[in-house]
Amino acid sequence: MMWLVRMRRPCRELILWFGRMRAGWCCSACMATQCLDCRRGLRMPEVMQIRNPRLVRALRAALDVHGVRLLEQVEVQALEVAHGRVQGLRVSGQAMLADAVVVTAGAWSARLLRDLGAGALHLPMIEPVRGQMMVLNAPHSGLQRIVMSEGRYLIPRKDGRVLVGSTLEYAGFEKMTSAAARESLHAFALRLCPALAGVPIEAHWAGLRPGSPQGIPYLGAHPEIQGLFLHAGHFRNGLV
């Protein structure tokens, strides 16, 4: 770990480097919003946001450019293995031959491999961890930066919406939202930013994260089956 301490203008903040992440104490100018009632915080100028639907559209465009054929809305039903080597897949009832298969099924990866009977001794420890979020339409919140607190966060977007996230729930493959989580997320948002009171909740949804021990993903070749690769278990950091 490298530490580099220096003062910067105009914020006069103390900048520390933790490995590759920069952080500094917030000065009053950094904290100046009509919204937050906090006196002290750690400012991390390199923490940013990305709109995941746009990211996926960009990925899709890049794949098109490279001539990659996508099969959408299909289900991988079986992995064909013979003599310790991958032969292909059964996809929505059709056989597909392949020299190499990369499993990227997120929270479903371990279940998929188990159902396929692939090396039970070397099943990845990936389990679903439900996360619920909501979005508020709050053009006048005054919130200018992502704020993280109590393991949760508020993310202001340029269009005036504020994302509120997220819960961490070990509830199996159940992807339903709950009234309790809605209430808890809303209370968190108001506690951190009272200006959000009375703002309508536009949407509330749930997703399943691919949870893994310490959030460390499985990346690489399967130890028993040649031609089989894993890329799964990114937990809370699969996008960034």
Ligand SMILES: Cc1cc2nc3c(=O)[nH]c(=O)nc-3n(C[C@H](O)[C@H](O)[C@H](O)COP(=O)(O)OP(=O)(O)OC[C@H]3O[C@@H](n4cnc5c(N)ncnc54)[C@H](O)[C@@H]3O)c2cc1C
């Ligand atoms: C509420 C919430 C907030 C999050 N916030 C962040 C964040 O701020 N930053 C961040 O980096 N990450 C965040 N994450 C985590 C991030 O979404 C995941 O780490 C990431 O999506 C994992 O990517 P993946 O492609 O491995 O899995 P997924 O995105 O889950 O994709 C797996 C896909 O495989 C498909 N699939 C499963 N089984 C089969 C099958 N048999 N046949 C065909 N398809 C199949 C599934 O339908 C799914 O579409 C968040 C997650 C949640 C739920």
